[in-house]
Amino acid sequence: MNRVVRFHEIGGPDVLRLDEVPVPQPGPGEVLIRTRALGLNRAESMFRLGQYGTAPVLPASIGYEAAGVIEALGEGVHGLTVGEAVSVVPSFTMNDYPVHGEAVLAPAHAVVAHPGQLSFEEAASVWMQFITAYGGLVDVAGIRAGDTVLISAASSSVGLAAIQIAHQAGARAIALTRTGAKRRQLLDAGADDVIATAEEDVPSRVRELTNGQGARIVFDPVGGNALADLVAAAAPGGVLVLYGVLDRTPTPLDIGQVLFKRLTLRGFTLHEITTDAQRRAEAVAFVTEGLVKGELVPTVDKAFPLDDIAEAHRYLEAGGQVGKIVITVGTDTTP
CATH class of the missing domain: 3.90.180.10 (Medium-chain alcohol dehydrogenases, catalytic domain)
Known part of the structure; x- marks a missing residue:
């Protein structure tokens, strides 16, 4: 049996x-x-x-x-x-x-x-963690050297994968976590900076870390009330990739910020990549190469x-x- x-x-x-x-x-x-x-x-x-x-x-x-x-x-x-x-x-x-x-x-x-x-x-x-992070950051947001990326739920497997892919692209990874309890572990995992969302003002801290520019890419599986802070922390022309809904409370949204900062809010699921034969092959090749080189672990x-x-x-x-x-x-x- x-x-x-x-x-x-x-x-x-x-x-x-x-x-x-x-x-x-x-x-x-x-x-x-x-x-x-x-x-x-x-x-x-x-x-x-x-x-x-x-x-x-x-x-x-x-x-x-x-x-x-x-x-x-x-x-x-x-x-x-x-x-x-x-x-x-x-x-x-x-x-x-x-x-x-x-x-x-x-x-x-x-x-x-x-x-x-x-x-x-x-x-x-x-595959779940690295293709999700690849899909959101590379395929959808077009991550590039010099970008700042806000990574919510950064201690999750997808969050850690996103930190690695951000570094691979030459971008700066700012890890978001609820409290400071995981700060050391996230820094050890490669995060350039860590923000404890329950203890710090996220938009103010992001502006401080980016010389007032904000983050071009936000990678978030949470939603809920915290999304308002992520919109405020995004740079003009930024892309917010929403790949989960861990917090199902209603999400407040300042449409004025979305409009005048020209933000893109993009829903994304793993299956968008993995059920498309060409995009799946490209993702598997990207992740496999990173694993072989030791850039993705x-x-x-x-x-x-x-x-x-x-x-x-x-x-x-x-x-x-x-x-x-x-x-x-x-x-x-x-x-």
Whole structure:
């Protein structure tokens, strides 16, 4: 049998179960992966809570990211081999291809032979964070040398990836975090400056750090009340890339600032990149090159065994992590 993570009702982490189901057989264009590590994201938490863009079909399986070894290939799959170490690029819905389980199916276009220096834990931490940051900063905002980038929720895996991509582009990364508790860790992760949003005036501090210019790029997954400060902190002609809605309270917006500062507010989701074959290929090539060169390095905050999946979700929702939360499957997490 094969254990997969499922929930039979909407709710908190306690609704998660490890259900035994038959090992699936890959159909045309599909790959069967025996997993070694699973990446955990806010998307899985929101999906379980019924707050994600796609509603779960109950009983619902879950999961966007996994790394492991190919066990079987479906008809028409080329360029991949049985026994190869691979990871999964989120380019599907969790209703169609949930990958949090011991043996899972993924569409062949989403399966990548990741750089060999990565452990399975690291490989399960790559694609969601780096392609989200690449998509928002490079593909959408056109980041360039000399830019200042405000990065909200900077201690998240995507936030840390954004810091690295900003540096790669020759830009300045200002990390935003709620309190000063993670300041040292964010500086160690490469942030040029850190602003504690609950303790400092964000627009004033950004003006101080940028000689009054403001930030050309704002990269934000939060929304809510804090967005007003980000609009105020943006430079004239700036781009605000909104890739999440962690705070669902109504967002106050000064239309005058948007108008007279000529701001662009741009909603962005990962799937905008990963469901477009050309943009997905460009993103995978960008991230792979960065990984090989050592310019992009996934940060694993903590690993939980599969049996502790509910505890891993509780840890995610507590918000104390710096980097990625990973679920290990079995004991061997090296390729």
